[in-house]
Amino acid sequence: MQDFEEIRFYNEKEVQESLQHYIKHPMMKALLHFTFPEKTSEEIKDIVLSCKSIRDFQTKIIYHSVGKIIEKSTDGVTDSGFDKLKPGESYFFLSTHRDIILDTSLLNYTLYNHNLVMTASAIGDNLVQKTFLMALSKLNRNFLVRRKLSPREMLKSSIELSTFIRKMLLEDKRSVWMAQREGRTKDGSDYTQQGVLKMIGMGKDDLSLTEYFGKLKIVPISISYEFDPTDVLKMPEILSKRMKEKYVKAPDEDFKSIIQGILGIKGRIHVSAGDLMDASLFAEIGQDFGSVNEQLKVIASKVDQEIHKNYKLWPSNYIAHDLLNNTDRYASKYTFKEKRRFERRLKRRVDFKNSLELNSYLLMYANPVINREGLYDKED
Numbered sequence: 001m002q003d004f005e006e007i008r009f010y011n012e013k014e015v016q017e018s019l020q021h022y023i024k025h026p027m028m029k030a031l032l033h034f035t036f037p038e039k040t041s042e043e044i045k046d047i048v049l050s051c052k053s054i055r056d057f058q059t060k061i062i063y064h065s066v067g068k069i070i071e072k073s074t075d076g077v078t079d080s081g082f083d084k085l086k087p088g089e090s091y092f093f094l095s096t097h098r099d100i101i102l103d104t105s106l107l108n109y110t111l112y113n114h115n116l117v118m119t120a121s122a123i124g125d126n127l128v129q130k131t132f133l134m135a136l137s138k139l140n141r142n143f144l145v146r147r148k149l150s151p152r153e154m155l156k157s158s159i160e161l162s163t164f165i166r167k168m169l170l171e172d173k174r175s176v177w178m179a180q181r182e183g184r185t186k187d188g189s190d191y192t193q194q195g196v197l198k199m200i201g202m203g204k205d206d207l208s209l210t211e212y213f214g215k216l217k218i219v220p221i222s223i224s225y226e227f228d229p230t231d232v233l234k235m236p237e238i239l240s241k242r243m244k245e246k247y248v249k250a251p252d253e254d255f256k257s258i259i260q261g262i263l264g265i266k267g268r269i270h271v272s273a274g275d276l277m278d279a280s281l282f283a284e285i286g287q288d289f290g291s292v293n294e295q296l297k298v299i300a301s302k303v304d305q306e307i308h309k310n311y312k313l314w315p316s317n318y319i320a321h322d323l324l325n326n327t328d329r330y331a332s333k334y335t336f337k338e339k340r341r342f343e344r345r346l347k348r349r350v351d352f353k354n355s356l357e358l359n360s361y362l363l364m365y366a367n368p369v370i371n372r373e374g375l376y377d378k379e380d
Helices: 013-023 026-035 041-047 055-073 102-113 131-139 151-172 194-204 209-215 231-242 253-263 281-289 291-312 315-325 336-349 354-378
Strands: 076-082 092-095 117-123 142-145 176-177 216-226 269-273
Touching: 013 041, 013 055, 013 131, 026 041, 026 055, 026 131, 026 216, 041 055, 041 176, 055 102, 055 253, 092 102, 102 117, 102 176, 102 269, 131 142, 131 269, 142 151, 151 176, 151 194, 151 231, 151 281, 176 194, 176 209, 194 209, 194 291, 209 291, 216 291, 231 253, 231 336, 291 354, 315 354, 336 354
Parallel strands: 076 269, 092 176, 092 216, 117 142, 117 176
Antiparallel strands: 216 269
């Protein structure tokens, strides 16, 4: 029996030991005082030491941390589709991924508000190299996706990861969050990578791929930010790719993105749960498409359709689309004031003399509109 030692989060016995060890760590103290500014150090200590489980830590501390982030850096968070889900049931949330920390935090905040099972969430081991960040991730029920492995090690790691996901969903009845692609979407265009689905499918055991997927209760999740606080930080990588140059990430780049994602202004945020992809859908895919590659391609397309359909489009998306195309096609979707606000943001972040930079920044916000238009084109 596998123990998943290299990728698992803490078990309940380890929670209190870790909290006692890290309670005086500068980053933990900063998190706690940010979360509970009105409480004394002794009161905060009492809260921390009352946490005997991951759920305690998530509901007594992290839930309130997310609430403070929402209060200080957003114009509010709304949600839709979660009333279709059943309390006590586990789901596999395949999600858009724009922010390293906030995507999963906002989903769990929403799940808790709806009395639904909170998730174990995938996180790249490259993001938790610091010992404190590793401990914090394990306290928050993150499991590791190992990066930068040899092909042989990657295969072994993928099998272990898929088996762990299967165990959590089908045996432990624990919901799981995973991004639809490896790494964050930088250009604003959310598409599911077949490689992610292939890895998930490695846990199927003796079932066919579609039979197994039919048991996972996959729910596509769209998380849309009116303004991406890390948009300008994503530009160097986007420009490198567009110029077909190799991009080398700076050593502290991910950490800067985490901090900016938490503290930066985000405007409004919407978290949307799509329709449950049930067993009958996968049975139909299994009947209509013979090869596994064809099935994976169709499943990815179905996930994308739900994500693009349910992605909340903000005035910023419509404005960027109109500016990109030099049109007023979507002028009814935004006000003059909203357009001026976006244009001011654009001028602060982009060199207008660099046409590729300007085009790339506008595409980052316009792509969700383009993807929505693509849905209508398919229907026609």
